[in-house]
Amino acid sequence: MSTPETIATPAPARTAHHRRYLMCRPEHFTVSYTINPWMEPAKPTDTAKAVAQWQKLHDLYLELGHEVELIEPLAGYPDMVYTANGGFVIGGRAYVPEFRFVERQGEAPAFADWFRANGFDTVMPEEVNEGEGDFLLVGDVILAGTGFRSTGDSHREVGEVFGREVVSLNLIDPRFYHLDTAIAVLDPVQGVENGGPECANIAYLPGAFDDASRAILEERFPDAILVSDEDGAVFGLNSASDGYNVIISPRAVGFEKQLRERGYNPIMVDLSELLLGGGGIKCCTLELRGA
Numbered sequence: 001m002s003t004p005e006t007i008a009t010p011a012p013a014r015t016a017h018h019r020r021y022l023m024c025r026p027e028h029f030t031v032s033y034t035i036n037p038w039m040e041p042a043k044p045t046d047t048a049k050a051v052a053q054w055q056k057l058h059d060l061y062l063e064l065g066h067e068v069e070l071i072e073p074l075a076g077y078p079d080m081v082y083t084a085n086g087g088f089v090i091g092g093r094a095y096v097p098e099f100r101f102v103e104r105q106g107e108a109p110a111f112a113d114w115f116r117a118n119g120f121d122t123v124m125p126e127e128v129n130e131g132e133g134d135f136l137l138v139g140d141v142i143l144a145g146t147g148f149r150s151t152g153d154s155h156r157e158v159g160e161v162f163g164r165e166v167v168s169l170n171l172i173d174p175r176f177y178h179l180d181t182a183i184a185v186l187d188p189v190q191g192v193e194n195g196g197p198e199c200a201n202i203a204y205l206p207g208a209f210d211d212a213s214r215a216i217l218e219e220r221f222p223d224a225i226l227v228s229d230e231d232g233a234v235f236g237l238n239s240a241s242d243g244y245n246v247i248i249s250p251r252a253v254g255f256e257k258q259l260r261e262r263g264y265n266p267i268m269v270d271l272s273e274l275l276l277g278g279g280g281i282k283c284c285t286l287e288l289r290g291a
């Protein structure tokens with residue numbers, strides 16, 4: 001009697017897409033205040049180590065063929081390294097942040113000046129929003145997080161600025177206070193009109209969302225990778241993908257395996273020092289989507 005054969009479904013072939021990123025060298029990095037549960041000013045920080053770890057991420061992007069722009073770090077703004085919060089950029093238009101906490105508010109004019117000086121159509125905000133920390137472009141749609149930082153009103157505003165559908169999602173766990181700690185966008189931006197997939201895929205941490213938001217994610221992304229609480233808790237989802245290479249924390253071992261099974265190429269970069277400020281790989285990376 002022959003035993004039934006299990007036929008493994010082959011992982012789809014993935015293609016890397018060129019990216020342009022904005023980063024900020026953490027020359028002034030330290031933890032001198034607490035605005036998220038990860039930050040403990042009493043714990044010592046090592047700025048040289050933060051710079052060395054950040055440099056590896058920066059150099060990896062260049063090795064992968066991506067472009068990296070730099071913004072000058074400002075003394076007194078140790079969180080400026082987390083450039084994902086410095087704006088949200090699509091089609092050459094930059095929507096500037098309005099930070100929730102006074103400790104970061106001085107960063108916004110510096111990001112606005114950088115966008116203007118580099119030819120972006122720069123839109124000043126009326127609503128509290130923390131840029132690509134809470135806004136993620138997935139296919140043609142903007143997923144927008146709220147609950148801790150960006151307000152619901154900023155979801156309306158970002159929709160008006162870019163003329164796109166916005167899907168609001170409620171974050172409920174203070175450890176995952178920005179959307180980019182709970183969702184990773186895996187596939188390149190390709191709308192149906194550009195010949196791309198109808199829906200680019202994501203990975204997410206179900207426990208970071210309320211029931212209603214989880215239901216939305218399940219319906220919109222039936223093929224999403226669901227990551228474990230263990231991988232979520234080490235900021236595994238705070239990653240950067242070019243559609244093939246996915247840069248993740250070396251601690252997210254389960255997520256690494258899930259990515260390989262789906263045909264992605266996970267590359268591990270350790271930003272343990274920057275985790276002391278409550279940020280990881282994605283937080284240090286703002287995508288500059290051109291016109």
Ligand SMILES: CN(C)C(=N)NCCC[C@H](N)C(=O)O
Nearest residue numbers: 036082133178277278279283
């Ligand atoms: C992935 N995340 C959370 C980010 N997009 N940014 C990190 C910001 C960290 C900073 N200390 C703060 O609390 O604002």
